[in-house]
Amino acid sequence: MIFAANLKCNHTRNSFNEYALTLEQELNADENVLVFAPASAFLEGEFKFALGAQNFYPCESGAFTGEIGKAMLDEFGIKNVLIGHSERREILGESEEFLRAKFDFAVKNNWTIVYCVGESLQVFESKETKEFLTKQLSNIDLDYKNLVIAYEPIWAIGTGKSADTKQIAEILEFLATLTHAPLLYGGSVNAKNIAEICNIDSCGGVLVGTASWDASNFLNLISTAKS
Numbered sequence: 001m002i003f004a005a006n007l008k009c010n011h012t013r014n015s016f017n018e019y020a021l022t023l024e025q026e027l028n029a030d031e032n033v034l035v036f037a038p039a040s041a042f043l044e045g046e047f048k049f050a051l052g053a054q055n056f057y058p059c060e061s062g063a064f065t066g067e068i069g070k071a072m073l074d075e076f077g078i079k080n081v082l083i084g085h086s087e088r089r090e091i092l093g094e095s096e097e098f099l100r101a102k103f104d105f106a107v108k109n110n111w112t113i114v115y116c117v118g119e120s121l122q123v124f125e126s127k128e129t130k131e132f133l134t135k136q137l138s139n140i141d142l143d144y145k146n147l148v149i150a151y152e153p154i155w156a157i158g159t160g161k162s163a164d165t166k167q168i169a170e171i172l173e174f175l176a177t178l179t180h181a182p183l184l185y186g187g188s189v190n191a192k193n194i195a196e197i198c199n200i201d202s203c204g205g206v207l208v209g210t211a212s213w214d215a216s217n218f219l220n221l222i223s224t225a226k227s
Contacts, residue, residue, distance in 0.1 A: 001198060002148065002184060002205030003222050004034040004114060005212030006054065006082065007041075016041035022215035023049050031222065032205070034080055034114070035212075039068050042076045052080035052114070055088065058105030070109060081106050084116040084136075086154045096139045103140045112146040114184070114207065121155035129153075130174050142179040149181045150207040156187030157209065163187060165196050172202035191217075191224050198225040 011019060016037055024047060027033060033049040042051065057067035073079075083102050088094045094102075106113050117136040119129045133151070140147075151171055156163050163171075163185075172183050185197050186207030197203060206225070212218040 002032045002182060004207045005218055006036045006207060006209050007038060007213055010213050011038060011041045013041045017043060019215040020047060026219050036082050044076055050080050051078055052082060053078050054082050056081055058101045080112045082114050086118055086152060086157060100139050107144055114148045114150050115140060116150045116152050118152040118154050124155055137178060147181040148184060149175060149179060150184040150186050152186035160188050165200060168197060169200045172200060176202045191221060194221050194225045
């Protein structure tokens with residue numbers, strides 16, 4: 001079971017150091033925990049969790065103002081990346097073409113990719129979710145060996161409104177017909193629903209946003225999911 005935390009635009013270097021120390025003290029060495037921290041908070045060293053990048057530009061380095069290249073990630077030993085999150089798509093305008101360029105660059109470097117897909121409320125209410133997700137996934141190589149797919153319905157991200165387990169199970173079972181990659185669910189995951197979500201047959205874990213920003217709360221989620 002994969003437990004991934006997306007800290008988004010939260011935590012300074014000092015506060016993430018405290019976050020990391022809390023996880024180090026409480027996590028078991030065999031836990032499969034991945035933390036996507038902001039680039040300004042990256043830490044060097046070995047941890048019981050894997051450190052991931054929320055964003056990168058598909059380059060070694062270069063004239064790309066404000067971006068993060070591979071050379072910068074290499075300095076911290078980062079080989080896990082998040083691609084396609086709805087906030088990158090919707091707010092920051094990352095196109096399918098650009099997402100494919102990022103994906104191909106990550107593949108070339110043998111990184112582990114957590115690739116996010118998810119539909120809007122309009123698509124969901126139109127009952128076109130499966131067609132929409134199929135189109136999103138047609139943009140990438142679903143046979144890539146280090147691929148993880150995260151299903152995050154946009155209408156459930158940060159809203160407190162999670163899809164119910166029947167809906168999640170239906171979509172994850174559908175995605176399992178398209179790829180052998182592990183499947184995560186994300187979208188208002190919390191202590192009340194995480195155990196039920198993780199018990200879905202096709203669910204390989206969760207990608208947690210807001211509820212992961214506090215290290216103790218994130219640890220509680222992991223414990224609850226396993227209980």
